[in-house]
Amino acid sequence: MGHDHEGQRVSRRRLFAGISSLGLGGLLAAACGDSGTTPVTTSTGATVTPRATTTKDLTALFEDAGTCELTATTTQGPYYFDADKVRSDIREDREGVPLRVAIKVQDSETCEPLKNAVVEIWHCDAAGLYSGAESLSTGGGGGGGAPPSGGPPPGGAPTGGGENDGSMDLTPTDDKRYLRGAQVTNAEGVVEFTTIWPGWYRGRTIHIHAMVHVSSERVLTTQIMFDEKVNSVVMAKAPYAQHTGRDTFNDGDNIYREGMLMKVSGEGDGYVGAIVFAADSDKDGN
Template sequence: MGHDHEGQRVSRRRLFAGISSLGLGGLLAACGGGSGTAAVTTSTGASVTPQATTAKDLTSLFSGAGTCTLTSTTTQGPYYFDADKIRGDIREDREGTRLRVAIKVQDSETCEPLGNAVVEIWHCDAAGLYSGAESQSTGGGGGAPGGGPPTGAPPTGGTGEGGGGDMGDLTPTDDKRYLRGAQVTNADGIVEFTTIWPGWYRGRTIHIHAMVHFSNQRVLTTQVMFDEKLNGVVMAEAPYAEHSGRDTFNDGDNIYRDGMLLKVTEEDDGYLGVIVFAADSDKDGA
């Protein structure tokens, strides 16, 4: 792996090999970080960027840590694929309200922080589009007539995102990789991402998808949501206001659970959202 820029491609197999042989600090160094690298903390709690909030500063914000309540598992939805992007800042060129997401991963049985776990997140942009699946997330037709907002959405029944089943990994249909990325938890079980507040698409409330890998297994697939008052504030601003007609809110979403809400506070020019994931790291159902 090179040292020239953040977000370079790295296979899942090489990633786990790097964890076992290098530890988190070595892995981050190997995967590189350019001048645009977002806040990422090492296994010692030291920050990669001087301005970043450290893991110690974040600890007090994680309500629910140490409660050993297994995080709800949800469908991964139709737009997941391994994007091979190890980076903290996943915005690329997407415009929107800045959002820093901090996730603490703990073992659901011991309540201990789960270090060296890989956390992936992915979500749509302000117009409801998913990278790698722009055609599908506009309904397969490249957008609404006249270049308006997307009119299509994933299915909401059967094995679709809103149904009780699940879908297989997506084969990407374009080369874009915005709003997708992975990080490795430090010794405190914490990862951080810099992204934008997600937009919406028909049939779903505003959400972020997340997946946790441990010992080369997918041990948690879940989603996180936002308080509707804050959603209303953000959706009224540019560029979100250009995509009008939102039809599904938290109280009408069949995946939403109160435990999926990010704890959000204002931060600089955007927001900070924190949440605890309790993952079944040995996959024994507890």
């Protein structure tokens, strides 16, 4: 892969100066193993069983993951900041069901892959905590991973604790950076992250935040969500099962859109998911 910046504290703002040296390889080779997990039939009729996944499987996931129709833009939420972490494995010490996230970025007008775009993702852990904002995402130590009292209002921004309204970058309140990272798209417009299935917090469905940067511009801020039948299977496992009282599902989440659903297949003892982002790279509204 040429120059490997895995794990370095490299700001995505500094990526653009030498981005040609950061070209990423293709998706990882096939995973091995079979967990024997009971298959799950999703609302779209697909059957999901953790198992080995091949490149062909990923190609099929991408083919069914969307078109170049402009991806819906959402609030960045209250817990975004430039984590200065260019890496594919963002788990650090967080425990949970393995999830491999493959994102393909296209231009919304030409449908062509956007290479050398920077893609960031961030999400909470199995208990609903965000790194860099643990005290804020627990409501100042309220426990259970819930945001401040009353939960976040529409859009995912909490109501108190001195936090922003979801439109400004957060000033981190701790030094942890788990479940945050950035990658640069390859010639096919693809990035991949190794993470865990996200947990939940009060007032929001299970989701991953994502942001796409092109030529130092933020051209897309959106979210990724998951079929509730698979969510239910994962939430019944440790350590997720210790966090009880989930109150918001896809059909009750005001951010949720069908186009935000990641196409998921089983892989080993976890899952692999693919989604296509169509970004307005020249920011002309199309």
